[in-house]
Amino acid sequence: MKRRSFLQAATAIAPAAAALAFGAPRAFAQSGSFPSKSVRIVVPVSAGGSADKLARVLAQRLGDTWKQTVVVENLPGASSSIGTSQVVRAPADGYTLLLGGDQLAVSPAIGTTLPYNASTDLKGITKAVVNPQLLVVRPGLGVKNFGEYVALLKQRSQPITLALPGGNGSLQHLAVEMLNAKLGVKTNNIPYPGGGPATLDVLGGHIDAMLITLAAATENVRAGKLVALAVTTQERSKALPDVPTLQELGVKDYVVESWQGLLVPSKTPPAVIEQIHRDTVAVLRDPSISRQLEDLGFNIAASTPGEVDATITRDIDTYRRAAQAAQIKAS
Numbered sequence: 001m002k003r004r005s006f007l008q009a010a011t012a013i014a015p016a017a018a019a020l021a022f023g024a025p026r027a028f029a030q031s032g033s034f035p036s037k038s039v040r041i042v043v044p045v046s047a048g049g050s051a052d053k054l055a056r057v058l059a060q061r062l063g064d065t066w067k068q069t070v071v072v073e074n075l076p077g078a079s080s081s082i083g084t085s086q087v088v089r090a091p092a093d094g095y096t097l098l099l100g101g102d103q104l105a106v107s108p109a110i111g112t113t114l115p116y117n118a119s120t121d122l123k124g125i126t127k128a129v130v131n132p133q134l135l136v137v138r139p140g141l142g143v144k145n146f147g148e149y150v151a152l153l154k155q156r157s158q159p160i161t162l163a164l165p166g167g168n169g170s171l172q173h174l175a176v177e178m179l180n181a182k183l184g185v186k187t188n189n190i191p192y193p194g195g196g197p198a199t200l201d202v203l204g205g206h207i208d209a210m211l212i213t214l215a216a217a218t219e220n221v222r223a224g225k226l227v228a229l230a231v232t233t234q235e236r237s238k239a240l241p242d243v244p245t246l247q248e249l250g251v252k253d254y255v256v257e258s259w260q261g262l263l264v265p266s267k268t269p270p271a272v273i274e275q276i277h278r279d280t281v282a283v284l285r286d287p288s289i290s291r292q293l294e295d296l297g298f299n300i301a302a303s304t305p306g307e308v309d310a311t312i313t314r315d316i317d318t319y320r321r322a323a324q325a326a327q328i329k330a331s
Contacts, residue, residue, distance in 0.1 A: 034094060034272055038069040041262070043099045044083025046076045048196020049165060050216035051260055053296065054129060055099040058262070061283040076193035079107050079169045081114055088116040092267035094276055098122065101260040102171045105315035110169050110323045112330040119316070124308020125262035125277050128284055129298040132233040133175055133256050134214040134243070136226040141208050146229045146249045149209075153185040160187055163198040163210040167191040169330050172211045174319060175232060175256040177326040182251055202226065213258060214239065214297035232256040239297035259301065261308055277305055 039062070043055045052074060059070040075083030080103040090096035104118040116122075135146070141160070143149045153160065164172045168191045180186060190207060192198035195216035201207045203225055210217075211232075218239050220226040228243045234255050236245055246254050262280060264273060283289055284302040293300060303311075323329070 034275060035066050035068045037095065038071060039063075039066070039095050039097065040071050040073055041097045041099055042083045042087050043072060043074045044076060044080035044103075045074065045166070046192075046194025046196045047074045048199065048216075049194045050131060050213035050296075050298070051099050051101065052194070052196065053215060054260055054293070054298065057289065057293065058099075058128070058280065058283060061286070061289060062279060065279050065283065074194075079103060079112060079167050081107065081112070081116075084118070084122075085115050087263070088121045088265060090265055092265035092269075094264060094268055094272035096264070097125070097276070098263040099260060100263050102258045102315060103166060104263075105312050106171050106174060106319050107169060107330070109316050109319035110174070110328055110330045112169055118312055119309070121266050122263045122312075123266045123268060123273060124303075124305045124312075125264060125273060126280050126284075126305065127259050127261040127301045127303035127308050127311060128280065129215075129261070129293060130257055130259045130301050131298055132214045132231040132237050133172065133211050133258060134217050134221075134231055134237075134240070134297075135209065135211050135229045135246075136202070136217055136221065137209045137229065138202050138205055138207070139224070139227055140205055141227075143227065143229070146244070146246075149229050150183055150185065153183070153187070158188075159185075160208040161206075162187040162189050163202055163207045163212070164189050164191050165195040165198040165210065165212050165216070167193060169328070171256065171258050171319075174322055174326065174328055176211050177328055178256075178322060179246070179251065179254065181326060182254060199226075215293075218295075218297045237297055239295060259311065261301070261303070263308065273305055 041055050041059055043051050045051050055072045059072050063070040075086055087096055087098040137143050164170055166172045195212050198210055202210050214237055221228045230246045231237055231243055281302045284300050290300050
């Protein structure tokens with residue numbers, strides 16, 4: 001499809017449609033030749049995890065579309081706030097993107113002191129994917145299924161070690177404590193700055209178990225390097241169809257689903273947001289890309305910008321109530 005300029009698009013779209021796209025009537029600004037230089041995608045966790053994998057797929061294909069270099073920069077630490085702060089402080093011109101997700105809602109929900117407000121300082125581009133969380137153990141633990149895992153936790157005098165790829169105060173932390181409360185067990189939770197280093201320690205036998213985004217563990221599960229016990233979503237994953245859901249296994253009223261997508265500083269021009277959104281969604285809907293991501297364990301979302309903003313607002317309230325019930329507070 002030939003691209004029209006945003007000015008042309010503005011004259012062709014009714015004001016009501018523009019209001020639906022951006023929440024209020026406004027004219028599209030001319031985006032010029034965006035992008036006219038390299039673009040940076042900041043990933044606020046370590047390399048090797050699901051966010052990093054997604055960012056690199058998007059960077060390559062968006063670079064092809066834009067005929068510009070798209071650089072992935074990993075800035076982990078402080079429950080993703082270090083990398084997120086870099087994006088919030090960056091010029092609002094579309095050249096610095098955040099590969100963000102559920103942590104944008106979890107951190108404020110548990111009372112973390114942050115140098116930004118995700119609801120007002122960032123604007124969504126698209127919720128690119130949604131992901132199950134996957135409970136895995138190292139093969140040497142001797143656990144083959146979820147029932148054996150629960151039995152082991154209940155019979156041991158010392159709790160097993162369990163990696164939290166997102167660190168303390170992450171979605172995994174919240175999900176693990178909620179699960180432990182339902183099972184009546186305890187785990188020794190070890191925080192990590194991302195899925196990459198957490199996985200290395202489980203593979204090395206230094207950590208017993210891990211709750212991690214499914215897409216970050218799919219390859220190791222298929223290779224027999226990790227034992228998958230359960231997924232946290234309502235339905236099984238197409239990428240690992242033999243792994244049951246926790247609800248199937250008798251854990252009632254327990255569903256945890258994470259998401260990842262692109263965001264920009266809130267003052268980024270609407271026309272630039274729309275162009276990045278349109279081009280990113282085109283990448284996600286490309287059959288070769290969607291198959292690649294789904295095979296890893298991602299479910300394609302390709303949402304509107306407004307859905308990202310609404311998700312953050314809704315999830316802050318949901319996770320705040322869950323954190324209070326599990327007695328999780330920012331340290």
